Amino acid sequence: MVRLFLDRPLERTHSLRKLVALGKRYGIEAMLSEDDMDFIDSVYRGRYPAEEGLLPTGAPTREEAERIIRAVSQSRQHICQIT
Numbered sequence: 127m128v129r130l131f132l133d134r135p136l137e138r139t140h141s142l143r144k145l146v147a148l149g150k151r152y153g154i155e156a157m158l159s160e161d162d163m164d165f166i167d168s169v170y171r172g173r174y175p176a177e178e179g180l181l182p183t184g185a186p187t188r189e190e191a192e193r194i195i196r197a198v199s200q201s202r203q204h205i206c207q208i209t
Contacts, residue, residue: 143167146163157204
């Protein structure tokens with residue numbers, strides 16, 4: 127788990143793009159491509175049942191889910207190495 131000790135709490139967000147921007151303020155590079163951030167944000171829209179993660183065409187396919195897992199796993203490994 128990555129822990130940051132800051133003088134103020136981090137802003138809460140469900141947007142990966144916004145989270146990556148917040149990390150950059152603290153010197154943390156997520157190593158996600160612009161395309162991957164856009165794609166992940168398009169799938170995950172909220173944490174509530176009515177906001178279930180869906181692409182415009184419906185639930186993500188297995189291939190789309192695997193793409194997300196690969197991108198996020200690589201980014202997580204990078205972040206864990208620098209913190």
